[in-house]
Amino acid sequence: PEVTIEEEQMVASAATILARRGVAMSAGDPDRRLDMLVSSQIELRSAWTTIESRCIEWAGLLLPTLDLDAKRDLIPSVIASSESLQVAASDLGTDPPPHPPGVEEWCAMKESAERCIGIAKSLELSEQAIRSLAANYLPTLSKLVGPLGAAKLCVLAGGRERLARMPSGSIQVLGAHAAMAAHRRGAPPPKHGSVIFSMPQVSRSPRWVRGKIARFLAGKASIASRIDHFDGTPWSDDEIAEIHKKSEEIRSRFPSPPRRK
Amino acid sequence: PEVTIEEEQMVASAATILARRGVAMSAGDPDRRLDMLVSSQIELRSAWTTIESRCIEWAGLLLPTLDLDAKRDLIPSVIASSESLQVAASDLGTDPPPHPPGVEEWCAMKESAERCIGIAKSLELSEQAIRSLAANYLPTLSKLVGPLGAAKLCVLAGGRERLARMPSGSIQVLGAHAAMAAHRRGAPPPKHGSVIFSMPQVSRSPRWVRGKIARFLAGKASIASRIDHFDGTPWSDDEIAEIHKKSEEIRSRFPSPPRRK
Numbered sequence: 001p002e003v004t005i006e007e008e009q010m011v012a013s014a015a016t017i018l019a020r021r022g023v024a025m026s027a028g029d030p031d032r033r034l035d036m037l038v039s040s041q042i043e044l045r046s047a048w049t050t051i052e053s054r055c056i057e058w059a060g061l062l063l064p065t066l067d068l069d070a071k072r073d074l075i076p077s078v079i080a081s082s083e084s085l086q087v088a089a090s091d092l093g094t095d096p097p098p099h100p101p102g103v104e105e106w107c108a109m110k111e112s113a114e115r116c117i118g119i120a121k122s123l124e125l126s127e128q129a130i131r132s133l134a135a136n137y138l139p140t141l142s143k144l145v146g147p148l149g150a151a152k153l154c155v156l157a158g159g160r161e162r163l164a165r166m167p168s169g170s171i172q173v174l175g176a177h178a179a180m181a182a183h184r185r186g187a188p189p190p191k192h193g194s195v196i197f198s199m200p201q202v203s204r205s206p207r208w209v210r211g212k213i214a215r216f217l218a219g220k221a222s223i224a225s226r227i228d229h230f231d232g233t234p235w236s237d238d239e240i241a242e243i244h245k246k247s248e249e250i251r252s253r254f255p256s257p258p259r260r261k
Numbered sequence: 262p263e264v265t266i267e268e269e270q271m272v273a274s275a276a277t278i279l280a281r282r283g284v285a286m287s288a289g290d291p292d293r294r295l296d297m298l299v300s301s302q303i304e305l306r307s308a309w310t311t312i313e314s315r316c317i318e319w320a321g322l323l324l325p326t327l328d329l330d331a332k333r334d335l336i337p338s339v340i341a342s343s344e345s346l347q348v349a350a351s352d353l354g355t356d357p358p359p360h361p362p363g364v365e366e367w368c369a370m371k372e373s374a375e376r377c378i379g380i381a382k383s384l385e386l387s388e389q390a391i392r393s394l395a396a397n398y399l400p401t402l403s404k405l406v407g408p409l410g411a412a413k414l415c416v417l418a419g420g421r422e423r424l425a426r427m428p429s430g431s432i433q434v435l436g437a438h439a440a441m442a443a444h445r446r447g448a449p450p451p452k453h454g455s456v457i458f459s460m461p462q463v464s465r466s467p468r469w470v471r472g473k474i475a476r477f478l479a480g481k482a483s484i485a486s487r488i489d490h491f492d493g494t495p496w497s498d499d500e501i502a503e504i505h506k507k508s509e510e511i512r513s514r515f516p517s518p519p520r521r522k
Binding site for chain 2: 043051061099119
């Protein structure tokens with residue numbers, strides 16, 4: 001039977017409604033919201049690093065007697081709040097600029113310092129947002145590796161469900177893309193990804209036990225993400241303390257580097 | 262003869278004074294100041310691109326009925342100035358968010374939109390500064406290729422003196438790093454770098470004359486940079502108009518594409 005124009009229109013509008021509902025549902029998906037927050041955080045941090053070093057280098061060019069290492073943290077805020085580079089120089093306790101910049105040049109410099117401070121503020125706020133979303137969405141994993149680490153693991157895995165279904169060996173190396181690529185070309189496998197490494201139990205341990213502790217913690221992180229995804233009872237502080245104690249036991253079991261074979 | 266401690270100290274302090282004077286001199290070097298401005302501009306623009314697209318994508322996730330293409334330019338400023346996402350949605354003429362964000366999430370989103378606008382403002386100011394510095398430092402070249410193009414050529418060449426001593430064929434391909442690298446591996450040579458291409462005489466001409474016009478203009482740019490560096494008399498507007506007329510003559514001499522051999 002022929003399709004009437006009315007029927008065609010009905011099908012078209014139904015498709016639009018269904019598609020819209022799909023988009024609207026995805027807004028409720030905490031995985032995508034966490035991804036937005038964490039990606040925005042990463043992008044802001046990379047912008048901050050670039051703009052901050054430019055700001056310091058610029059100050060160093062125009063104020064040659066300024067001690068860039070000692071005053072690094074002060075420079076952007078002093079430049080952003082000063083009326084001229086001469087004032088900024090005296091606030092920073094250094095000689096006035098031998099070749100002061102023109103008005104427009106000074107404005108560009110000051111604006112870039114303001115940008116630098118503004119981004120630092122944004123970073124703080126987005127970190128707060130990530131912490132609170134992660135503590136809600138991944139309560140056990142947040143207790144184990146910290147809310148920021150939990151958020152990163154979840155985003156790197158591509159969502160909470162994929163994280164919960166991931167073997168712990170994959171969790172162990174999440175964030176070690178480059179090392180895994182090298183491994184595929186024959187290099188030894190990485191001992192840990194960036195998230196597991198950032199845990200003090202791993203990064204503050206001697207080299208030769210890092211891999212062992214990372215493997216242990218990745219196993220625990222794997223269980224934690226399953227508890228979070230499949231609505232288990234979150235771990236208590238005692239259970240977390242128990243895990244931290246065990247990772248210290250591993251460390252004390254290998255006090256000296258292994259002999260070279 | 263032995264060197265006394267006093268003499269040693271004198272030599273040391275003399276070295277420090279000379280080194281300081283060197284640093285102070287470099288602050289007076291317009292090449293380095295232009296490099297600071299142009300590099301900062303490039304870094305700010307790349308930060309802006311990333312943060313702006315994140316901001317649009319974020320709005321699209323939480324406001325699924327929003328038309329992202331039509332409202333793209335409005336989204337960051339409306340979000341930055343609204344009190345909540347609900348208000349922003351109604352200001353943007355779209356449905357309220359089906360899953361409104363939490364307080365912290367909204368703050369992070371709003372901050373990121375503010376960052377986006379702030380960087381756009383910085384970009385404008387740094388462009389002004391580049392224009393005024395370039396018009397002073399490279400008057401003839403600025404007239405020929407515009408102050409921003411002149412500044413970019415100068416920074417890409419590594420300073421005004423190096424630009425003035427550069428063969429015009431090199432000026433023609435300044436900014437075409439990738440194409441030049443491919444040329445070294447056997448690809449045909451690039452017809453123009455990014456700066457010469459950005460001149461409307463080149464980019465708005467048909468493909469088959471672009472290389473010819475780029476070569477002609479690069480030759481003129483080479484002369485212009487020599488005039489600027491070796492204190493020649495800057496070109497008058499008539500001389501510039503003459504050059505533009507000639508490049509149009511080249512275009513009209515090749516109205517149709519060449520036959521394939």
